[in-house]
Amino acid sequence: MIPTPIAPVRRAAFDILRKIGRDRGNSETLLHSLQVNLLSRQDRNLCTTLVLGTLRWQLGLDAECRRFLARPDLTLQGDARLAMRVGAYQLLFLDRIPAHAAIFESVEWCKQSEGARQAGLVNAVLRKVAALPKTRGFAAELAYPEWMVARWKKFYGVDACKRICEQGQTGPQIAVRLLTPNAEEKLRLQGIVLRPGAFLAKARRLTIGEEKSSAIAQAGDANEIAGEAANRTTLFENQAHAQLQDEGSQLVAELLGRGTRILDACAAPGGKTAVLLQNNPEAELLACDIHPTRLTTMQRRLTLTIDHARVEYRVTDAATLTGVGPFDRILCDVPCAGTGTLARNPEIRSRLQPGDLARQAKRQQEILSAALRLLAPGGRLLYSTCSLEPEENEAVIQACLSSAENRTHPWRLLDLSEEFDRLEREGIVQGNAVEELRATGFHDGYLRTLPGPHPCDGFFAALMERC
Numbered sequence: 001m002i003p004t005p006i007a008p009v010r011r012a013a014f015d016i017l018r019k020i021g022r023d024r025g026n027s028e029t030l031l032h033s034l035q036v037n038l039l040s041r042q043d044r045n046l047c048t049t050l051v052l053g054t055l056r057w058q059l060g061l062d063a064e065c066r067r068f069l070a071r072p073d074l075t076l077q078g079d080a081r082l083a084m085r086v087g088a089y090q091l092l093f094l095d096r097i098p099a100h101a102a103i104f105e106s107v108e109w110c111k112q113s114e115g116a117r118q119a120g121l122v123n124a125v126l127r128k129v130a131a132l133p134k135t136r137g138f139a140a141e142l143a144y145p146e147w148m149v150a151r152w153k154k155f156y157g158v159d160a161c162k163r164i165c166e167q168g169q170t171g172p173q174i175a176v177r178l179l180t181p182n183a184e185e186k187l188r189l190q191g192i193v194l195r196p197g198a199f200l201a202k203a204r205r206l207t208i209g210e211e212k213s214s215a216i217a218q219a220g221d222a223n224e225i226a227g228e229a230a231n232r233t234t235l236f237e238n239q240a241h242a243q244l245q246d247e248g249s250q251l252v253a254e255l256l257g258r259g260t261r262i263l264d265a266c267a268a269p270g271g272k273t274a275v276l277l278q279n280n281p282e283a284e285l286l287a288c289d290i291h292p293t294r295l296t297t298m299q300r301r302l303t304l305t306i307d308h309a310r311v312e313y314r315v316t317d318a319a320t321l322t323g324v325g326p327f328d329r330i331l332c333d334v335p336c337a338g339t340g341t342l343a344r345n346p347e348i349r350s351r352l353q354p355g356d357l358a359r360q361a362k363r364q365q366e367i368l369s370a371a372l373r374l375l376a377p378g379g380r381l382l383y384s385t386c387s388l389e390p391e392e393n394e395a396v397i398q399a400c401l402s403s404a405e406n407r408t409h410p411w412r413l414l415d416l417s418e419e420f421d422r423l424e425r426e427g428i429v430q431g432n433a434v435e436e437l438r439a440t441g442f443h444d445g446y447l448r449t450l451p452g453p454h455p456c457d458g459f460f461a462a463l464m465e466r467c
Contacts, residue, residue: 013086076118175247200254240305270301378465379466441454
């Protein structure tokens with residue numbers, strides 16, 4: 001029997017979600033794969049919404065579907081569970097998707113997958129879900145693991161936790177970094193509509209044109225549509241004049257200041273590296289990363305905008321980096337749990353486990369300690385993560401400051417709020433969110449942005465100086 005064809009857009013969404021579920025990729029990369037690029041613009045928008053929406057509401061969708069299982073403890077095959085989630089997401093959240101299409105194609109994909117034996121069960125559950133009223137009223141906290149929500153309530157309070165969760169369900173802020181003097185004009189000629197950044201002079205926010213309005217109704221979130229549209233332009237594909245970069249990420253790079261010999265210890269994918277090079281046009285910079293492919297991709301992209309005679313790229317583990325330096329400026333933007341970026345990387349919430357934080361922190365401390373040894377007297381190191389978790393942030397800094405090595409070659413912690421004030425005096429920081437960020441983004445000398453309370457992803461940064 002010939003299998004019933006499934007619409008390419010839904011097949012692409014199912015394939016991406018299956019790969020993510022098997023830990024074989026992340027949504028940001030897979031949504032720019034050839035399979036997606038071959039779709040029409042409208043279908044690319046719908047694919048993005050199906051993938052990110054299902055990932056964001058996965059826990060809530062599972063709970064809703066579980067109500068209609070005769071045996072709630074029944075174990076569904078991975079593909080059957082995925083088909084049920086995608087179908088339920090369309091039925092509950094997307095107004096313009098006909099119920100029969102959402103159910104039929106979810107069941108058909110299940111029949112053609114490893115979950116074929118449970119296709120009948122998927123069909124029965126989705127028909128019951130279809131009888132429910134359309135709702136966007138799920139509490140955002142239900143879309144996150146309980147342990148994660150409990151931590152955020154403890155560390156940041158109930159109200160901030162609620163806003164973090166809500167922001168993660170509505171999509172990330174889409175920001176642009178202008179890299180060249182004529183970048184804004186180039187963007188305008190590409191049909192990209194911009195407005196001022198929230199708190200940085202060289203940042204811009206994307207807006208959505210009237211021609212996209214019909215796509216919003218079909219595909220959902222305007223931020224995602226605007227970001228997808230910008231990503232498709234030749235300008236953003238070659239990134240010669242501007243780059244998509246969260247304003248919090250841009251601010252972290254700005255806070256390092258200026259130097260003559262700079263180390264970017266964990267450089268890929270290179271957004272912060274580009275800002276460092278923009279701010280330090282005469283400096284020599286060593287960009288290191290442990291992943292060869294990521295570093296090569298980064299090098300290819302940066303070739304379009306910078307003088308490579310002053311940049312060295314090195315594939316190496318930052319935790320074991322020796323024989324270089326000293327440096328007067330070091331950026332130590334370490335790998336982390338990424339809980340500050342759940343709006344743009346929603347799969348993290350289903351992969352991360354509480355025990356992962358201690359393992360990450362050990363690795364982060366090793367990288368920071370190695371980088372500090374390469375710092376010249378009077379030099380400054382900026383440690384940063386895109387994590388909301390104290391184990392990866394304050395605890396790592398305090399462990400290094402209290403180490404025996406620090407007593408021999410001491411470092412001290414500087415107050416980043418003073419650096420923020422300096423950036424404002426220099427005109428680098430400006431915008432309608434400056435006062436809010438100054439009032440709530442700095443604690444004990446650290447920078448901490450929270451998605452929701454602040455108009456950017458969640459970042460932590462600490463500035464250290466060698467005595």
